[in-house]
Amino acid sequence: MGKYVLKRLVYIIIVFLVLSLLMYMLYNLIPTDPARAELEPMRPSLKPDEYQELYLKLRADLGLDDPMLVRYARWIGFAPEKDGKLNGLFQGNFGYSNLYKKDVRLVIADPMAITVFMNIFATILALGITIPLGIKTAVKKHSLLDKSVQVFSIVGYSIPIFIVSLVFIYLFAVLLPIFPVMGTKTPGSTFTGLRAFTDRLYYLALPLIVMTFASLGGMTRYVRAAMIDALSMDYVRTARAKGVREKAVIYSHAWRNALLPVVTVVIGWFLSIFSGSVVIENTFSINGMGKLYIDGLNNNDYELVLAMQMFYTIISLVGILLTDLSYGLVDPRVRVNK
Amino acid sequence: MMKKLVALTLALALVLGLVGTMAAEPAVGGELIYGSTTEISGDWAHTAIWTNNASDNMIRGLMNDYATVSFDQGGAMVMNQSTTESIESVVNENGTKTYTVKIAEDLVFNDGTPITAEHYVASILLFSHPSLIELGSKSVAHLTYVGGDSYSKGDSMVFSGVRLLDTYSYSLTVNADKVPYFYDLSYASLSPLSIDMWLGEAYSVHDFGEGAYLVGGKMDVDTLTPKVERARFLSEGRVTAGPYNLVSYDTGAKQAVLEINPNYKGNFEGQKPSVQKIIIVKAEQETQMDALKTGAINLLDTMTGGVDINAAMDIVEAPEGGFDYVSFERNGYGKLMFQCDFGPTQFKAVRHSIAHLLDRPEFANTFTQGYGALVHGPYGLAMWMYKESEEQFNQELNTYPYSLADAQKLLEDDGWVLDAQGNAWTSGLRYKEVTAEEAGEYKHNVTVGGKVLMPLIIEWSSSEGNAVSELLVTMLANNPDVTAAGMEIRQNVMTFDELLNWMYRDKTVGDQYGVPTYGMYNLATNFTPIYDMSYNWTRDPEMVAQGYNVNYLFDEDLDQLSMDMVYGVDSSEPEKYRELWADYIIRWNDLLPEVPLYSNVYYTVFVDKLKGYEQSSLWDFEQAILYSWIEE
Numbered sequence: 001m002g003k004y005v006l007k008r009l010v011y012i013i014i015v016f017l018v019l020s021l022l023m024y025m026l027y028n029l030i031p032t033d034p035a036r037a038e039l040e041p042m043r044p045s046l047k048p049d050e051y052q053e054l055y056l057k058l059r060a061d062l063g064l065d066d067p068m069l070v071r072y073a074r075w076i077g078f079a080p081e082k083d084g085k086l087n088g089l090f091q092g093n094f095g096y097s098n099l100y101k102k103d104v105r106l107v108i109a110d111p112m113a114i115t116v117f118m119n120i121f122a123t124i125l126a127l128g129i130t131i132p133l134g135i136k137t138a139v140k141k142h143s144l145l146d147k148s149v150q151v152f153s154i155v156g157y158s159i160p161i162f163i164v165s166l167v168f169i170y171l172f173a174v175l176l177p178i179f180p181v182m183g184t185k186t187p188g189s190t191f192t193g194l195r196a197f198t199d200r201l202y203y204l205a206l207p208l209i210v211m212t213f214a215s216l217g218g219m220t221r222y223v224r225a226a227m228i229d230a231l232s233m234d235y236v237r238t239a240r241a242k243g244v245r246e247k248a249v250i251y252s253h254a255w256r257n258a259l260l261p262v263v264t265v266v267i268g269w270f271l272s273i274f275s276g277s278v279v280i281e282n283t284f285s286i287n288g289m290g291k292l293y294i295d296g297l298n299n300n301d302y303e304l305v306l307a308m309q310m311f312y313t314i315i316s317l318v319g320i321l322l323t324d325l326s327y328g329l330v331d332p333r334v335r336v337n338k
Numbered sequence: 339m340m341k342k343l344v345a346l347t348l349a350l351a352l353v354l355g356l357v358g359t360m361a362a363e364p365a366v367g368g369e370l371i372y373g374s375t376t377e378i379s380g381d382w383a384h385t386a387i388w389t390n391n392a393s394d395n396m397i398r399g400l401m402n403d404y405a406t407v408s409f410d411q412g413g414a415m416v417m418n419q420s421t422t423e424s425i426e427s428v429v430n431e432n433g434t435k436t437y438t439v440k441i442a443e444d445l446v447f448n449d450g451t452p453i454t455a456e457h458y459v460a461s462i463l464l465f466s467h468p469s470l471i472e473l474g475s476k477s478v479a480h481l482t483y484v485g486g487d488s489y490s491k492g493d494s495m496v497f498s499g500v501r502l503l504d505t506y507s508y509s510l511t512v513n514a515d516k517v518p519y520f521y522d523l524s525y526a527s528l529s530p531l532s533i534d535m536w537l538g539e540a541y542s543v544h545d546f547g548e549g550a551y552l553v554g555g556k557m558d559v560d561t562l563t564p565k566v567e568r569a570r571f572l573s574e575g576r577v578t579a580g581p582y583n584l585v586s587y588d589t590g591a592k593q594a595v596l597e598i599n600p601n602y603k604g605n606f607e608g609q610k611p612s613v614q615k616i617i618i619v620k621a622e623q624e625t626q627m628d629a630l631k632t633g634a635i636n637l638l639d640t641m642t643g644g645v646d647i648n649a650a651m652d653i654v655e656a657p658e659g660g661f662d663y664v665s666f667e668r669n670g671y672g673k674l675m676f677q678c679d680f681g682p683t684q685f686k687a688v689r690h691s692i693a694h695l696l697d698r699p700e701f702a703n704t705f706t707q708g709y710g711a712l713v714h715g716p717y718g719l720a721m722w723m724y725k726e727s728e729e730q731f732n733q734e735l736n737t738y739p740y741s742l743a744d745a746q747k748l749l750e751d752d753g754w755v756l757d758a759q760g761n762a763w764t765s766g767l768r769y770k771e772v773t774a775e776e777a778g779e780y781k782h783n784v785t786v787g788g789k790v791l792m793p794l795i796i797e798w799s800s801s802e803g804n805a806v807s808e809l810l811v812t813m814l815a816n817n818p819d820v821t822a823a824g825m826e827i828r829q830n831v832m833t834f835d836e837l838l839n840w841m842y843r844d845k846t847v848g849d850q851y852g853v854p855t856y857g858m859y860n861l862a863t864n865f866t867p868i869y870d871m872s873y874n875w876t877r878d879p880e881m882v883a884q885g886y887n888v889n890y891l892f893d894e895d896l897d898q899l900s901m902d903m904v905y906g907v908d909s910s911e912p913e914k915y916r917e918l919w920a921d922y923i924i925r926w927n928d929l930l931p932e933v934p935l936y937s938n939v940y941y942t943v944f945v946d947k948l949k950g951y952e953q954s955s956l957w958d959f960e961q962a963i964l965y966s967w968i969e970e
Contacts, residue, residue: 031847032835036885040838041390042476045866048873050478052884061474064846100379101388101474102567110590166624174628181629184591187371188617285622287592295377300835 005321012317017076019313020089020306024072027302034098034300035059062098075303089310095303099296104307108292112274114184115281115288118204119273122211127266130216134223138231139250149220157217165210165283172206179206182285207284211277222265226258233257259330264323271319275312364612366598368968370948372959373621373635378592382584383570384529387465387475397618399960400596403580404453406439407527408606412722413669413867413956415523415909418606421445423506425526433514434484434499437526440507447532448583448599449575455508456543457530459550462500462510463543464536467552468492469559473566482525484511485549496549508550520907520915521868532577536569537562581611581964594618605964612967613948627653630661630943637944639959642668644707650943662946665939667711669718669955670864672806674933676857677841679890681780682770682794683857687752689930691745692796692858693738695823696814700740702936705809709939714738715923718865719937720955727920735927742819749823754794760786768794768824779853796827799841799856801834806860806935830856837861842885854890860935867956871900871922889931896925 035058043051063071073079075095077088087093094104137146156164173181184203185191191199230236231254239249276290289308296304374393381389384402406422407415417425423440430436445453464470465477471490480486485498499511512525519525533541541554555561573587573594582596596616604610621635627649629635641647654661674692676683683689702710714735717724724731754768763769769784769791777783777790784791798815800807807829814820815827838844841859845852873886875897882890899922907915942953951966953959 030835031839031851032833033839033844033847036838036842036844037835042386044864045868046478047481047870048876048881048884048886050481053481054476054478055884057471099389101381102571114590162624169625169628174632177632181625181632181634182622183593183619183634185588185593187593187619187634188369188595188615190586282622283624285620285625287590287620 005325008321008324012314012321015317016310016313020076020310021072023306023309024075025068027306028068028071030300032300033064034062034302035064037300038098075306089307094307094310097296097301097304099299099301099304104304107304108289108308108311111276111287111289111292114286115276115290116273117200118208118211118286118288119276121201121204122208122215123269123273125208125212126215126219127269129212130219131223131262133216134220135227135250135255137220138224138227141228146224149224153217153220155217156213157221160279161210161214161277162279162283164214165207165280168206168210168213169283172209179203182283184286204286207280207286211280219265223258223262226261227254230254230258256330260327263326263330267319267323267326271315271322274315364950364967364969366612366967367614368947368970369615369617370613370944370963370968371617371619371634371636373626373629373638374618375621375623375626375639377620378587378594378618380573380587380589380592381570382572382576382578384461384531384578385477387477388570390476393618396958396960397584397594397596399580399958400582400616400963401576401578401580401584402529403602403605404445405527405529406441406458407523409867409956410606411954411957411961413720414722415521415867416606417523420604420606420608425523427522427526429517430511433517434511435514435517435522435525436509436511438503438507438509439526439528442603443506445530445579445603446601447530447577447579448601449577450601451532451534451577453530453579454505455502456505457533458528459500459502459508459543459545460533460536460552461529461531463497463550463552464531466490466497467557467562469557469562470566472559473563482512482516484513486513489549494549496545496551498549500550502543502545502550518905518908520904520909520911521870522909524868530579535572535577537565581605582616585615592620605961609964611964613963614968616963633945637942637948637959639942641941641943642709642938644709647709647941648707650941654943660946661943662948662951663941663943664951664953665709665941666954667719668864668938668940669720670862671713671718671937672705672862672935673860674810674935675841675859675861675889676931676933677854677859677888677890678929678931679892680778680854681782681857682792682796684776685752685770686929687748688754688794688796689933690738691748691823691825692814692827693930693933694741694745694748695817695820695825696810696933696935697740698738698933698935701809701813704813705806705936706938709941710936711939713934713937715927715934716863716865716871716932717923718955721865721869723869723916723919726916727923730920731923734924738930738933742823745819745823749794749825754824756791758784758786758791758793760789760791763824766824767826770794781855794825796825796858797856798827798829798858798860799837800829800831800860801837802831804860806862807831810860810935827858841888844885869919870904872904873900875900891929891931893925893929896922896929899925 035055038058039051039054059065070079074081075088077086077090081087097104097107100107133149137149140146169181172178180203184200186199189199236249236254239253274289276288278290278294281288281291293305293308376392378393379389379391381394382398382401384398386395404421406418406425408418410416421442423442426438428436441455441458447453462479465475466480466486466489468490480490483499485494488494489497501509503509510526538555541552543550544553573584576584581599581602583599585595585597587594598611598614602610619635621629621638626635626638630638631653638650641650650663654663676689678684699712702712711719713719714737749768754770755763756769756771757763757766758769771789772792774790777792780792782793782795811829815829820827837859839847839851840856843852843854873881875891875893876882876886877892877897899918903915903918903922907918940955944951947968947970949967949969951962953962
């Protein structure tokens with residue numbers, strides 16, 4: 001087991017390095033001049049000598065005149081900076097945001113906290129509803145409940161989340177002013193402790209409802225399908241024939257076996273708590289990771305975007321390893337013992 | 339008896355007058371939630387030293403207003419009467435010019451500590467310091483003043499052109515090549531900076547007659563990095579000098595809360611704010627109207643586009659009421675820009691004919707959905723120079739009305755009379771016989787019988803996802819009259835960054851961009867209150883290579899006028915400036931390096947409890963709010 005994990009960790013490092021090189025190259029192949037792009041809005045208020053001085057300095061600061069491989073090596077931490085020190089990704093320096101003019105690490109901290117806060121609740125809510133609902137509809141296949149859930153889940157699955165957001169805002173914030181339209185806290189409030197927590201929950205309630213609503217369809221149908229497969233197996237029939245209680249048949253025999261395909265999706269969900277929803281965050285004006293990512297892309301803030309992508313790369317690679325290991329926990333037949 | 343009656347009447351009148359005066363004075367109080375369409379970065383350095391987005395600049399304006407020079411409601415530069423007692427200038431024998439500024443003696447920061455000339459001088463000394471430049475300071479002030487070059491490079495410890503004369507006076511000496519200058523009052527302008535907050539209590543400014551310098555501690559990058567980082571992003575307890583104090587900034591929610599600074603003396607007119615609290619939140623375009631309706635936002639600033647404005651007007655005009663608005667003309671315009679040194683667009687007649695083939699009033703009306711205006715040159719309708727020149731422009735500016743006949747005549751008179759075989763043009767694409775110099779490397783040229791023929795193909799670079807481009811396709815590129823005129827306009831869709839590469843002919847990004855390829859671009863431009871177009875029409879090859887004169891129009895008159903307008907006139911000669919400005923506009927209108935397409939009318943919508951709010955494109959929220967009050 002230990003050897004298997006170690007081998008996978010080595011793979012992760014190799015894949016990470018290859019991906020980092022590819023992504024760095026890709027972003028730097030975009031035909032743009034970041035120094036010029038940054039100064040463009042200031043150009044009307046600068047005299048030519050002022051513009052030229054700033055432009056040349058920015059190019060030097062951004063290392064735009066150095067070969068791409070040298071820049072990559074500096075960024076990843078394999079080559080020294082101009083001061084002779086190694087100060088790249090491997091040394092814990094995630095880069096410098098050209099948009100916010102501060103370290104990427106500091107730029108990411110707050111959006112990450114909000115995204116994780118939201119996603120934890122959204123994931124718990126979604127799983128708490130979809131798993132029991134999926135099991136119930138599978139057990140009561142073709143019942144009125146099952147058919148109703150099928151219809152609603154396909155509707156929820158089909159409508160773009162953008163539309164769902166706007167409809168929910170109109171219904172629950174404008175028509176019935178239950179929730180606020182946008183934001184993450186009462187404007188101007190200085191709440192602390194529990195009051196701050198409940199205030200944030202109140203502001204995030206509507207986006208959470210939208211996120212949950214949008215995720216119900218897919219997961220419910222996924223669980224339902226896995227359970228229907230499991231319930232049609234011979235061992236379920238055998239258990240029932242032996243007179244095992246129906247609850248035990250469903251939860252101990254069928255659900256345990258239906259878990260294998262579901263666990264992949266569930267772990268994926270938990271890993272996605274670090275990634276924000278671009279649409280939800282933009283619609284509800286939430287300063288999360290999705291919004292930060294889009295802002296970074298729109299403003300050519302490639303160090304910020306690259307750092308985020310590298311982070312998600314690590315999360316994904318580790319996530320795949322965890323998923324593989326969890327198969328063994330769920331199903332002893334695929335457990336790695338060597 | 340009569341005397342008593344008169345006395346009583348006078349006393350009554352006096353009392354009533356006093357009561358009336360008291361009633362007219364708006365009460366201080368209330369709060370306003372400002373919906374910002376751009377992100378707040380949380381960088382509060384008092385000018386755009388590091389970041390330059392609109393929200394940050396607006397908040398900086400609310401927190402800092404003690405510059406010695408301000409802009410008035412019409413965009414004119416004025417001495418700030420609240421902060422400055424006098425500004426005197428003298429031209430020195432070596433051609434440099436020295437501005438001596440005496441500041442008011444009763445100025446204090448928001449924490450009550452006195453402001454002296456040292457604090458004004460500290461700002462230029464700090465942001466021009468080599469360590470700060472190393473730390474990314476975009477200050478370029480050192481290029482303007484004597485000794486700035488050696489100071490900013492670290493060759494000299496003192497900034498010889500910056501002098502701390504006494505507790506309340508400083509002087510700035512401007513390099514000889516920067517004067518005369520119509521906006522020279524800007525050279526005397528500095529803003530106070532809290533030395534304690536930025537550097538620490540041990541630091542101060544000294545001047546022993548050779549120039550001012552900072553003392554009190556190390557000024558190397560390692561020492562300054564944590565100090566500067568802290569000062570830039572410090573939200574609570576921030577020491578500033580303006581109408582509002584930053585009370586808090588929530589980095590997670592991106593909300594800034596500002597409250598009135600009780601120590602604020604007033605703006606350049608002595609005006610103090612009345613709205614007690616301003617909360618700035620981020621507004622999203624998709625939900626901003628709902629946010630306005632439900633009170634999540636109280637003011638949406640500078641809205642543009644018919645869809646949003648119509649939605650806002652629906653809210654304003656709704657029977658339940660509760661909202662008001664102001665509208666104002668944009669100080670800028672959307673445009674078709676030509677590069678005039680190659681291909682068909684090098685010929686004035688072609689540029690004129692393109693203007694005649696686009697129904698500009700209809701275009702402006704369609705694009706802005708009725709919330710727009712049309713200009714015929716590089717000016718904004720709110721500019722004081724325009725207002726004083728309007729009558730002259732009505733007579734002298736060519737409005738290029740829509741006319742196929744005019745376009746055809748212009749082309750024929752200019753020699754676009756051939757077809758691809760060199761025969762007389764009857765239909766299809768027009769060709770013109772051109773000289774080798776005119777032909778250049780234009781890729782569509784053909785050679786027939788030893789003659790070089792240039793086809794009337796306009797290669798147009800348009801940015802992707804752009805509503806203006808889409809309307810231009812319909813109203814210009816696909817206009818049957820364009821074909822009838824013998825012209826073809828080819829749209830080339832690309833990202834905005836790539837468009838800039840082509841426009842600037844930026845070979846650093848790729849060699850292909852160095853080749854003149856597109857003759858027409860659709861862009862937009864905005865003007866600042868300092869209308870300085872110098873070098874925009876330069877003929878100096880080195881400056882052209884640096885990205886000046888992106889129209890590549892090398893006209894001596896236009897170049898001269900653009901230079902004379904600002905560098906040939908002193909600030910005491912506004913009428914002379916206006917005359918040169920009008921000449922410049924008229925010359926531009928004739929050469930037509932750009933076709934103005936539309937100038938938006940902006941709307942700011944707000945709750946009607948906000949009273950006295952007047953805004954223009956030269957008078958922004960941070961200035962207008964000082965004259966407003968909340969009436970609950």
